[in-house]
Amino acid sequence: MIHSKLIRNFSPGQAATIVLASAFVFSVSAVAQQPADTSSSPTPSATQPSPSAQGNLSAPPKEGFWGRVNPFARKKWVNRQLDPVKGELNELDEVNAKNAKDIKDVDARATAGIQKAQSTADSANQVASAAGQQAQQAGTVAGQASDKVTSLNGTVDGLDKYAEKNTVSITFRRGSTVLSDDAKQQLDDLATKLNGQQGYLLEVEAHAPATGATGIQSSERLAEAVKRYLVVQHEIPVYRMHAVALGNAPIAATDTGDTKPTPVKTSYVELRLMENSLAAQDGTTPRLNPSQTGAVQP
Numbered sequence: 001m002i003h004s005k006l007i008r009n010f011s012p013g014q015a016a017t018i019v020l021a022s023a024f025v026f027s028v029s030a031v032a033q034q035p036a037d038t039s040s041s042p043t044p045s046a047t048q049p050s051p052s053a054q055g056n057l058s059a060p061p062k063e064g065f066w067g068r069v070n071p072f073a074r075k076k077w078v079n080r081q082l083d084p085v086k087g088e089l090n091e092l093d094e095v096n097a098k099n100a101k102d103i104k105d106v107d108a109r110a111t112a113g114i115q116k117a118q119s120t121a122d123s124a125n126q127v128a129s130a131a132g133q134q135a136q137q138a139g140t141v142a143g144q145a146s147d148k149v150t151s152l153n154g155t156v157d158g159l160d161k162y163a164e165k166n167t168v169s170i171t172f173r174r175g176s177t178v179l180s181d182d183a184k185q186q187l188d189d190l191a192t193k194l195n196g197q198q199g200y201l202l203e204v205e206a207h208a209p210a211t212g213a214t215g216i217q218s219s220e221r222l223a224e225a226v227k228r229y230l231v232v233q234h235e236i237p238v239y240r241m242h243a244v245a246l247g248n249a250p251i252a253a254t255d256t257g258d259t260k261p262t263p264v265k266t267s268y269v270e271l272r273l274m275e276n277s278l279a280a281q282d283g284t285t286p287r288l289n290p291s292q293t294g295a296v297q298p
Contacts, residue, residue: 162274172267177225191234199276204243207264215247
């Protein structure tokens with residue numbers, strides 16, 4: 001009531017000014033009371049800013065007559081308000097860039113490690129393959145060596161093994177050691193077949209009908225006559241001829257096919273061609289025709 005009376009005493013312009021001033025004072029007092037009310041009862045969902053955020057962001061500006069944003073604010077003032085936000089954004093960009101670089105580095109190292117491991121595995125596979133090939137070659141060489149040893153054992157075993165292949169009988173007149181023309185022809189044919197051959201021996205058995213020492217001496221002369229002719233005329237090595245003087249020793253039944261030993265009735269020398277088993281493999285031992293054996297039985 002007092003205010004209304006006072007207003008009536010002023011002019012209309014003065015009264016309007018007084019009303020606007022009163023409204024302004026009332027609004028300022030209401031705004032001043034609002035922060036106290038809100039600070040006394042914080043909301044449950046409010047979160048405290050991090051210390052870093054508090055350090056980087058400046059304190060909120062005080063509200064003026066126009067609130068937080070002044071419609072007539074200058075560009076510099078707006079930039080000052082946005083600088084803290086830009087700093088935070090730049091820091092986040094730097095962190096993201098650093099994380100991306102670290103991830104790229106880790107990926108590069110992982111790729112290099114995988115490639116190195118793959119290269120090592122490939123090298124190991126190559127070494128294993130080479131080792132397998134070498135082992136296979138070693139097995140082949142060992143097999144060849146085993147075959148050679150077996151062949152050598154066979155060679156050694158066959159050095160002193162001989163088999164009878166042919167027989168030639170040279171007859172003499174009683175009491176004579178002179179070779180007849182037929183006997184010489186038989187020895188010539190035999191020597192021709194033996195020329196240049198290896199792996200053979202000649203067994204020379206001399207027989208004479210005389211008894212006792214006389215028969216043995218006579219058979220020795222017969223054997224020497226045959227050997228002398230082969231050595232002198234055909235150069236048959238002496239070491240390939242093995243002679244024995246049997247005198248009038250009876251001929252074994254197995255040699256004649258009889259059931260009883262046969263007594264010696266004529267003078268003759270029997271030559272047996274003995275072939276070594278190694279020569280038989282090479283096929284170098286000569287073969288005599290049946291007509292050249294001169295099978296003359298006493």
